[in-house]
Amino acid sequence: xxxxxxxxxxxxxFLTVYVREAHPTDEWQMKSNVKDDVCYAQPKTLEQRxxxxxxxxxxxxxxxxxxxxxxxxxxxxxxxAWPERLYIIDETGHIAYRGGxxxxxxxxxxxxxxxxxxxxVVKHEPPSGAAATPAPAPAEKPAAAAEPKK
Amino acid sequence: MKRVLKWAMGVALGLLVVAFGVxxxxxxxxxxxxxxxxxxxxxxxxxxxxVGDEAPDARLLGLDGETRFHIRERTGxxxxxxxxxxxx
Numbered sequence: 001x002x003x004x005x006x007x008x009x010x011x012x013x014f015l016t017v018y019v020r021e022a023h024p025t026d027e028w029q030m031k032s033n034v035k036d037d038v039c040y041a042q043p044k045t046l047e048q049r050x051x052x053x054x055x056x057x058x059x060x061x062x063x064x065x066x067x068x069x070x071x072x073x074x075x076x077x078x079x080x081a082w083p084e085r086l087y088i089i090d091e092t093g094h095i096a097y098r099g100g101x102x103x104x105x106x107x108x109x110x111x112x113x114x115x116x117x118x119x120x121v122v123k124h125e126p127p128s129g130a131a132a133t134p135a136p137a138p139a140e141k142p143a144a145a146a147e148p149k150k
Numbered sequence: 151m152k153r154v155l156k157w158a159m160g161v162a163l164g165l166l167v168v169a170f171g172v173x174x175x176x177x178x179x180x181x182x183x184x185x186x187x188x189x190x191x192x193x194x195x196x197x198x199x200x201v202g203d204e205a206p207d208a209r210l211l212g213l214d215g216e217t218r219f220h221i222r223e224r225t226g227x228x229x230x231x232x233x234x235x236x237x238x
Binding site for chain 1: 176182185186188189190193194195196197198199200201202203204205206207208209210211212213215219221222224225226227228229230231232233234235236237238
């Protein structure tokens with residue numbers, strides 16, 4: 001998503017909405033989270049959720065505009081967004097693209113296609129061994145989160 | 151009758167085993183499948199939103215812990231890409 005953001009931020013606004021954790025230590029923790037040292041219990045307070053959100057953005061130097069869902073999970077529920085999901089809202093305030101439910105149907109390429117259809121394709125040189133922009137979180141299966149996670 | 155019932159129970163059990171096997175494959179292991187059922191499935195909803203619907207609003211908090219804003223405040227001028235997720 002960071003690459004898509006960099007490619008289209010002059011044409012579209014972006015907002016990452018941080019929702020409840022997908023694989024906290026006290027629920028369904030993934031081995032990969034232990035390996036990557038991403039170990040957090042499910043926040044019980046807004047302060048705890050804010051702390052994790054800040055850890056995330058600092059660790060990945062995450063450049064997208066960021067908002068944190070409150071403890072009522074209002075945004076998550078309104079958009080059926082857990083564990084991860086993408087939407088595009090058009091200029092009139094209507095849903096223009098509704099991504100599938102992550103992790104299996106979380107497809108940034110579809111959002112890119114939508115943006116490319118509106119603003120043109122942004123082409124990149126084939127990778128020459130250089131590291132890509134760091135992903136906010138491993139898109140492993142079935143790890144839910146992370147784009148911020150994710 | 152008893153025989154039919156026995157047969158039906160056998161089929162049901164077989165389907166259950168197959169379903170759990172598929173879930174274990176998707177989740178990565180039988181243990182992960184159990185956790186998926188316990189912790190993930192209750193929170194996963196397809197939702198009713200569809201393309202063309204008015205985008206719902208919700209209030210969010212900025213990373214500074216002070217600023218509050220609404221999703222719909224960010225819409226209107228240009229398309230808004232919403233990226234939902236968490237760290238783990």
